[in-house]
Amino acid sequence: MSHLLSPVFAAGFFESEPVRIAAAIGTLVAVVTALVGVFTVMRGQSFAGEAFGDLGTTGGSGALLVGVGPLGGFVAGNVIAAAAMEAVGIQRSRGRDLATGIVLGAGLGLAALFLYLYGSEHSTTGTTVSILFGSIFAVASSTIGPVIGLSAAVVLITVALYRPLLLSSINSEMAAARGIPVRLVGALYLLALALAAALAALTIGTILSTALLVGPAASALRLTRRPLTAVLTAGAIGIGAMWLGILLAYDSYSWPPAKQGWPVSFFVVTIVFLVYLLAGLPEARARRRGARPAPAGERSAPGLEG
Amino acid sequence: MSLDGSGAAASILEVSDLDVQLGGRRILDGVSFRIAPGEFTGLIGSNGAGKTTLFRVILGLQPASAGRVAIEGAAGGRSRRALGYVPQKFLIDPDVPLRARDLVGLGIDAQRLGVPLPSRTRRERVEQMLEAVDAVEFADTRVGRLSGGEQQRILIAHALISEPRLLLLDEPLANLDLRSAAEVVRLLARIAREQRIAVLISAHEINPLLPVMDRVVYLASGRAANGTTAEIIRAEVLSKLYGHHVDVLNVHGRVLIVAGAGEDTDLAGHEGMFPGAGIPS
Numbered sequence: 001m002s003h004l005l006s007p008v009f010a011a012g013f014f015e016s017e018p019v020r021i022a023a024a025i026g027t028l029v030a031v032v033t034a035l036v037g038v039f040t041v042m043r044g045q046s047f048a049g050e051a052f053g054d055l056g057t058t059g060g061s062g063a064l065l066v067g068v069g070p071l072g073g074f075v076a077g078n079v080i081a082a083a084a085m086e087a088v089g090i091q092r093s094r095g096r097d098l099a100t101g102i103v104l105g106a107g108l109g110l111a112a113l114f115l116y117l118y119g120s121e122h123s124t125t126g127t128t129v130s131i132l133f134g135s136i137f138a139v140a141s142s143t144i145g146p147v148i149g150l151s152a153a154v155v156l157i158t159v160a161l162y163r164p165l166l167l168s169s170i171n172s173e174m175a176a177a178r179g180i181p182v183r184l185v186g187a188l189y190l191l192a193l194a195l196a197a198a199l200a201a202l203t204i205g206t207i208l209s210t211a212l213l214v215g216p217a218a219s220a221l222r223l224t225r226r227p228l229t230a231v232l233t234a235g236a237i238g239i240g241a242m243w244l245g246i247l248l249a250y251d252s253y254s255w256p257p258a259k260q261g262w263p264v265s266f267f268v269v270t271i272v273f274l275v276y277l278l279a280g281l282p283e284a285r286a287r288r289r290g291a292r293p294a295p296a297g298e299r300s301a302p303g304l305e306g
Numbered sequence: 307m308s309l310d311g312s313g314a315a316a317s318i319l320e321v322s323d324l325d326v327q328l329g330g331r332r333i334l335d336g337v338s339f340r341i342a343p344g345e346f347t348g349l350i351g352s353n354g355a356g357k358t359t360l361f362r363v364i365l366g367l368q369p370a371s372a373g374r375v376a377i378e379g380a381a382g383g384r385s386r387r388a389l390g391y392v393p394q395k396f397l398i399d400p401d402v403p404l405r406a407r408d409l410v411g412l413g414i415d416a417q418r419l420g421v422p423l424p425s426r427t428r429r430e431r432v433e434q435m436l437e438a439v440d441a442v443e444f445a446d447t448r449v450g451r452l453s454g455g456e457q458q459r460i461l462i463a464h465a466l467i468s469e470p471r472l473l474l475l476d477e478p479l480a481n482l483d484l485r486s487a488a489e490v491v492r493l494l495a496r497i498a499r500e501q502r503i504a505v506l507i508s509a510h511e512i513n514p515l516l517p518v519m520d521r522v523v524y525l526a527s528g529r530a531a532n533g534t535t536a537e538i539i540r541a542e543v544l545s546k547l548y549g550h551h552v553d554v555l556n557v558h559g560r561v562l563i564v565a566g567a568g569e570d571t572d573l574a575g576h577e578g579m580f581p582g583a584g585i586p587s
Contacts, residue, residue, distance in 0.1 A: 038403075042399075042402050042403075044399075159420065159421060160419045160420060161419065162419075162420060162421045162422075163412065163415060163416045163417070163418055163419070163420070163421070163422060164416060164417060164418075164419070166404075166412065166416070167412050167416040170398060170402070170404065170409070170412075170449075171393060171396060171398070173367070173391075173393040174391065174393055174464075175416065176365075176367050177365045177367065177386075177389070177391040177393070178391075178416055178417050178468075179386065179387075179417055180416065180417050220403070221401050221402070221403050222401065224403050225403050225404075225405050225446065225447075225448050226403055226404070226405060226408060227403055227404055227408065228421065229403070230403040
């Protein structure tokens with residue numbers, strides 16, 4: 001049996017310590033990003049998710065300078081960025097993208113400085129690449145503890161806020177009228193998003209983290225009609241992409257050109273993207289068959305609103 | 307103006323001498339009215355007359371500069387639990403994974419922490435509410451894919467399921483075709499009558515509400531006139547409210563409120579019909 005599967009599971013796959021750590025961390029992160037990501041897509045805050053991903057670069061490069069692990073840098077950088085976005089006014093729907101963009105720009109400027117300072121003493125190419133594109137096989141086993149702790153915190157925040165967050169994501173006026181503190185709920189959610197993006201950055205890199213945050217959730221939204229099912233579906237897609245990505249990356253150590261393993265993040269992101277495309281098929285087919293489209297007729301009834 | 311004791315206890319909502327200023331502009335100016343339990347009240351006024359602001363003050367989302375809002379005789383706070391609210395301009399993306407029945411269910415306990423646990427009582431309560439607003443057939447469709455009239459029925463169910471004593475609806479008929487608007491009005495009137503829930507519904511067009519309104523609160527230039535339709539929808543009353551002459555015409559049981567061709571030359575050439583169409587507010 002084992003030799004039958006050997007083209008798929010290359011020798012040593014199940015015994016490898018880095019693979020085990022990667023699978024454990026990848027699974028946790030896939031669950032966390034699915035839970036947060038569904039709300040990110042529903043709230044239309046994908047750009048903030050992207051910004052937290054990118055800003056992880058600032059935190060990660062800052063961590064290099066100080067000499068601590070990347071996760072600490074991602075978390076610190078993103079939490080500061082979340083506070084800055086909140087202060088600049090991310091919760092006003094009109095100026096939201098502007099607030100995000102301004103903080104993003106300022107943060108990436110810092111990243112440039114940190115990498116320059118670090119690079120004047122070390123060779124930076126390898127570390128920069130691993131911050132930007134992830135290095136899940138290089139995660140120290142001592143990082144597992146903090147990853148579990150952070151994942152638990154994000155899950156706790158999001159599950160606790162589930163109902164108030166859902167209603168304020170749908171309509172903030174309706175939520176406020178029920179006495180839900182919409183502003184506080186939004187700020188706590190932003191914190192959860194910042195932490196989830198930091199975790200995603202650890203696995204597939206700062207630049208690609210948004211793919212894990214938004215991709216499985218966006219696919220799940222195409223496939224399901226219920227919020228909880230969407231979270232579960234997104235989690236399954238995320239875990240699947242992560243495991244398959246780790247497996248393919250491990251196999252790719254024997255692949256050309258360099259025989260040194262393709263990046264896990266490449267595989268994960270590509271799988272997520274393919275799943276998103278596939279998730280659009282049922283609807284596209286339904287549309288071709290002429291099933292019920294989104295109704296526009298009744299809303300655009302002319303004449304009544306003067 | 308404030309009525310205490312037995313008078314206040316009899317009304318579900320009492321608004322007294324309400325002033326609201328926003329950014330130096332006076333939006334509401336000495337607005338007073340009362341709503342009794344089970345009463346169907348239309349809040350009529352053009353766009354910008356202050357209808358949404360009035361709702362926001364009643365809901366406690368907007369502070370008043372002066373005056374008082376009493377719900378079931380008490381000012382603000384926990385008494386707001388007696389209110390159900392359907393907001394203006396409900397826009398939801400068709401891709402949001404939320405069935406109509408999920409939104410109705412959120413009406414029970416959206417303010418609570420945690421994930422709602424499935425239970426038979428919860429399911430049955432939602433089902434009953436869906437039946438009450440004739441929404442069973444599209445209960446499993448995503449809210450964002452419903453037509454405007456269907457969405458309004460779901461929003462009404464969402465507001466009603468927490469058993470309020472006063473339902474506030476901000477322009478629920480805007481953007482509905484005439485038939486859907488009539489259906490929503492008929493539904494609201496039935497609910498008000500059967501469950502003795504007071505309804506305050508805002509609209510810029512009075513006619514769809516004429517058959518069912520017990521009272522009207524007419525807003526113009528931040529000021530309000532209130533009474534029965536027969537008392538308020540008259541040329542003298544509305545002219546005084548607008549501060550210039552308007553005519554009220556009856557056409558086959560419907561009313562047209564038309565800016566009069568009086569001394570006010572600003573209005574010349576406007577074919578004003580209904581509040582706001584030709585009348586600056």
